[in-house]
Amino acid sequence: MRTRAPHLILTSAALAAGALLPSVAHAAGPATPAPSPPRPAAAAQGEDTRPLLTITPGDGSRNVPTTGTPGVTVNHGTLTAVTMTTVAGGRTAGGHTLRGTFSEDHTTWRPATTTLAAATVYRIDATGKAPDGRSLTQRTTFTTAGPAGxxxxxxxxxxxxxxxxxxxxxxxxxxxxxxxxxxxxxxxxxxxxxxxxxxxxxxxxxxxxxxxxxxxxxxxxxxxxxxxxxxxxxxxxxxxxxxxxxxxxRAQISTVDAAAKTMQVVRDDKPLRTLPISAGAPESPTYNGTMVISEKHHEMRMNGSSVGYLDEDGKPAYDIPDVPHAMRLSDSGTFVHGNYWAPTNVFGQKNTSHGCIGLADVKGGATETTPAAWLYANSLVGDVVVVKNSGDRTISPDNGLSDWNLPWSAWVRGAAS
The missing domain is CATH 2.60.40.3710 (Immunoglobulin-like)
Structure with a gap:
């Protein structure tokens, strides 16, 4: 099934680019979900107790009541740090930090104020520790409702x-x-x-x-x-x-050839590097067309339920808590990201994903030498990624920042005048 929820509920983990507000969501087309690794046995049985940070309201929420109280909760672990700040783009300037308090056991956090500013973009960054010592990270951005009229x-x-x-x-x-x-x-x-x-x-x-x-x-x-x-x-x-x-x-344009399973990165008309990739599998191909990086996340969670990929039992077909070096290309779920669960000989040889573009990486993204880490370090929000020779249609211009797929004649014909 290639449908999606009104907002893609992908729980992000740190380093979403400040240049773009994830909460300003655009109309989305059919879903192109993230690739999935083999599911843990516990998850397949519905018994997954993996530690998880939960931030309320959810990432990308809009028209949030100003009297609502945001918060952070950790299950099976402890919170170590939480920051809540305003982000530029709404009616309130960015950079203001709100004070808050932890519960005695450090499993919850709440801001000190019970009233938020209207028509304002807020971001909450939270980190924690799982019982086994693993780090937990999450970022959520939401927008409060504006005054009536x-x-x-x-x-x-x-x-x-x-x-x-x-x-x-x-x-x-x-x-x-x-x-x-x-x-x-x-x-x-x-x-x-x-x-x-x-x-x-x-x-x-x-x-x-x-x-x-x-x-x-x-x-x-x-x-x-x-x-x-x-x-x-x-x-x-x-x-x-x-x-x-x-x-x-600088002018950086990366061209993905889904048939050749390569990505050529060109900066200021000079080739930088050609990377082996794994694009969408034949049954879930990657969109063709010109896309633009709208967010960067050093690590983020991807869950099949948010884009309609479910098993026969109704559970998510995949739930990856730590996808490394993820860069969003569409509102409907297309990303360029690191992949640590596939054999390295997949890249450049076989298209295996649910529609994303995968590059070889390591768990945690704790290296600068993998193809995914290199691309992430050398990319800006606003960089262009062109996909060609895929089995899917061309992405809709309003899916993410894919404006360039609308011919100029049509763009001007429907101009804002």
């Missing part, structure tokens, strides 16, 4: 970040916009390269801007969002004005 836009990428040449400007609104032309006219995107960015609506709550071709390397982009007093629909107005800038770094 007030339109709030969440901007990606973040202010003063450095991104790859494929990074579009993406604004996700907390409420449906009916007067799209008026709202779009209040947002201006300019570049030092002189490239003209044109806006395009994906539905009533997402507005993206991009130039005809990828951004020029080493350029600066400025986004002026002047929504104060702008009517967005009946009984709905904007009330904020802000300016954000980001820098476009």
């Amino acid at each position: 007030v339109l709030t836009g969440y901007l990606v990428p973040g202010d003063r970040t450095t991104v790859g040449v494929g990074m579009p400007v993406s604004v996700t609104f907390d409420k449906p916009v009916t007067d799209r032309a008026r709202v779009a006219a209040a947002i201006h995107v300019t570049s030092t390269s002189g490239q003209k960015a044109v806006g395009h609506w994906f539905g009533s709550q997402r507005l993206d801007f991009r130039p005809r071709d990828f951004w020029k390397a080493d350029s600066d982009i400025t986004v002026d969002m002047d929504l104060r007093g702008v009517t967005a629909g009946p009984g709905l107005r904007g009330d904020e004005s802000r300016t954000s800038t980001f820098h476009v770094g």
Whole structure:
């Protein structure tokens, strides 16, 4: 089954890129889940007692009540550290840390405040220890609800970040916009390269801007969002004005040939390295098309239930708590990531995943020498990954930051005007 939940519930573990807000989720297409290692016997019997950190609300949650109390709980272990901070992109500036307290046994943590700021992006990072000494890590990002009758836009990428040449400007609104032309006219995107960015609506709550071709390397982009007093629909107005800038770094484009089972990494028109990969198996091929890295996680959990991959007994077909060097390519679950459970001779020889692009790695990602570690260290959010010669269709432009799959003529024809 290739369907997915409204939000992909992949429990992340540390180092999600600050340049992009995981909570600003885009409309997703059919799922392309993560690959699965052999399931532990206990898990197959429904008796998996693996230690697990749980953060409430879940990763990617939106319109969270401001009076709700977030929290962290650990089962079969202890919490060692928890930080809760605001993230740039919403109505509140990023970088503010909220104080909190642990329970006496260090199995729970709660913030000291019982009221959160409205229309604000929060991130919680938690670490713990399992009884056997293993480290537990998790990161969750969520967004609180905005005031009634007030339109709030969440901007990606973040202010003063450095991104790859494929990074579009993406604004996700907390409420449906009916007067799209008026709202779009209040947002201006300019570049030092002189490239003209044109806006395009994906539905009533997402507005993206991009130039005809990828951004020029080493350029600066400025986004002026002047929504104060702008009517967005009946009984709905904007009330904020802000300016954000980001820098476009070097031009890196990685091309995955699913048939040849290789990834060629090119930077500034010069080949850097060709890596052996394992893409989607024939029954679950990887999307074709141009994708953009939207998140980076040194380690994260991937669970088949979040993307509709279940066994006949209804349990997740896979549950991998520590997928290393994971970089998101789509909202529906496509990642480039390390794979420590497959034999090394699989890479470059056989496509075995549920749709992701796997590279050889080690458990825990505790090395800089594996192909997955090298790619992770040499990649930015906003870098381009092109997949060709796969058995699947081309990814939808609104699935993740895949804007470049919509031809320019169609992009302009549906421009935000």
